[in-house]
Amino acid sequence: xxxxxxxxxxxxxxxxxxxxxxxxxxxxxxxxxxxxxxxxxxxxxxxxxxxxxxxxxxxxxxxxxxxxxxxxxxxxxxxxxxxxxxxxxxxxxxxxxxxxxx
Amino acid sequence: xxxxxxxxxxxxxxxxxxxxxxxxxxxxxxxxxxxxxxxxxxxxxxxxxxxxxxxxxxxxxxxxxxxxxxxxxxxxxxxxxxxxxxxxxxxxxxxxxxxxxxxxxxxxxxxxxxxxxxxxxxxxxxxxxxxxxxxxxxxxxxxxxxxxxxxxxxxxxxxxxxxxxxxxxxxxxxxxxxxxxxxxxxxxxxxxxxxxxxxxxxxxxxxxxxxxxxxxxxxxxxxxxxxxxx
Numbered sequence: 140x141x142x143x144x145x146x147x148x149x150x151x152x153x154x155x156x157x158x159x160x161x162x163x164x165x166x167x168x169x170x171x172x173x174x175x176x177x178x179x180x181x182x183x184x185x186x187x188x189x190x191x192x193x194x195x196x197x198x199x200x201x202x203x204x205x206x207x208x209x210x211x212x213x214x215x216x217x218x219x220x221x222x223x224x225x226x227x228x229x230x231x232x233x234x235x236x237x238x239x240x241x
Numbered sequence: 242x243x244x245x246x247x248x249x250x251x252x253x254x255x256x257x258x259x260x261x262x263x264x265x266x267x268x269x270x271x272x273x274x275x276x277x278x279x280x281x282x283x284x285x286x287x288x289x290x291x292x293x294x295x296x297x298x299x300x301x302x303x304x305x306x307x308x309x310x311x312x313x314x315x316x317x318x319x320x321x322x323x324x325x326x327x328x329x330x331x332x333x334x335x336x337x338x339x340x341x342x343x344x345x346x347x348x349x350x351x352x353x354x355x356x357x358x359x360x361x362x363x364x365x366x367x368x369x370x371x372x373x374x375x376x377x378x379x380x381x382x383x384x385x386x387x388x389x390x391x392x393x394x395x396x397x398x399x400x401x402x403x404x405x406x407x408x409x410x411x412x413x414x415x416x417x418x419x420x421x422x423x424x425x426x427x428x429x430x431x432x433x434x435x436x437x438x439x440x441x442x443x444x445x446x447x448x449x450x451x452x453x454x455x456x457x458x459x460x461x462x463x464x465x466x467x468x469x470x471x
Contacts, residue, residue: 140275140303148300148309150311152284152293155313157345158318164344165341171325178463183455184349184427185415188408189426190433190454191291191316195404202400203466209399213406217413224258227265230406235399239446 200234204241209234248369249357255350255370256377260410262290263378265403267385272397273297277386284382288348288375292316294404298447312448315455331363339364345369348410419468429458 171177200206213230222228258419263284270280275297292313299309324347331340343364351371355362389397416423432454435443445453 142279144282145275145279145300147306148296149282149286149307151306152283152296152313155310156287156288156292156317157288159314159317160320160324160387161341161344163321164328164347165340167325167328168389171322174467175463179459180322181468182403182422182459182462183315185412185422185425186429186455187291187316187319187451189429190413190451190458191295192405192408192412193430194434194437195398196402199401199405202396202424206402207401209402209406210409213402214413215369217410218363218417220414221410223407223410224261224412227262227403227406230409231399231403233401235396238395238399 200238202238202241205234205238210238242364244365245369247358248366248371249373250369251354252370252373253414254355256373257351259374259377260384261379262404262407263381264385264388265400266293267289267382267387268389268392268397268400269294269404270297270382271386271389272401273301275301275386277383277390279296280386285375285379288346289313289317289320289366290404290407295448295451296369300361300447304446304448308446311452315452319349320347320352323349326333327352327355327362328358328364330360334363334365335367343367343371346375348374410430419428421462424466425458426464428461430453432457 171180196210197203197206200209209230212233213226216226216229266284267277267280270283271277275283283293283296287296295312295316296309298304324344327347328340335343351374352443357365358366363400385400392400412422412426428441433450436445436450436454
C-alpha cells in the first residue's frame, strides 16, 4: 500500500482510538446512571466480537474445512474457559493439521 | 519502586499473549498487501486487536475516512466505558499529564488487571504494567509480518485463524453464564451472516457491517433486557 495514503488512514484510526480512551480517562469522575447507556456499553463488545468473528473465521484459512475444524476446537476450549493464548494456538494447530489433508 | 516491579510482573503474561496475537495480525497485514513497517506502525499507534483487524480491509479496499473513523468508534467504544471505570480508582499521583499517557494503553487486558489491583492505582504500577504489553504487541506484529513472508503458506494460512480464536475465547465464557450476552452475540452473528451472504446486502463494506450488526444487537437488548442495577 502506498505510504501517502497509508499515513492518512493511520492518522484517522490512531486519533479516534486515542480520543475514545483518553477523554473519559482525563475528564470523567462520575458513574453513568442511565440504564440504557450502561447496558448498551456493556453489550457492545460482545456484539462487535461476534459480528467480526462470524462468518469471517470460516474464510480465515485457505479452504473451508480447516477453518471449520479450527473454529470447533476454539469453541470447545473456550467453553471450558481456557486462556486466550491456548485457544488461539490450538485453533491454529487444528487448522494447520486439517489443512494438510483438505 | 516496589509498585513498578508489581506492575512489570503483572504485565508479563499480557505481553506474551499480545506477542502471539500480534504475530497473527502481522501475518494478516502482509497477506492483505501491507508492508511489515506499515503493520508495525499500526500496532504501535493503536494497540487494539479488533479495531486494527477491522481497519485493514477498509484501508486496502480504499474505504472512506468516515467509514474508518466510525468503525473505530463503535469497535473501541468499550474502552470509553473502561476508562470511565478506571478513572475513578486512580490515586493522586495520577495527574493529567500521566493520564494523557497511560490512557493510550487502556486495553481490555490492562483494564482487567488494573481493576484487580487493590482499591487504588498509581503511576508507578501503571507504567510498569503497560510497558511490556506495548513491546509485545509492537514486536509481535513486526516478527509476524516478516515471518509471514518466510513461513510456508500452510503455516501462515493456519495462523490466520488465531485472532478469531482469541475473540471466541473472550466471548464464550461470558455467554455461557449470561443468556442475554449469548443472545446479543447470536443476533450480531445472524445479522453479520446476512450481510455476508444475501445478494445486495453483501455489497455493504466490512466496516459498516460491523457497525450496523453491533449497534442494532446491543441497542435491541439494552432496551428489552437491560443489565441489572448493582
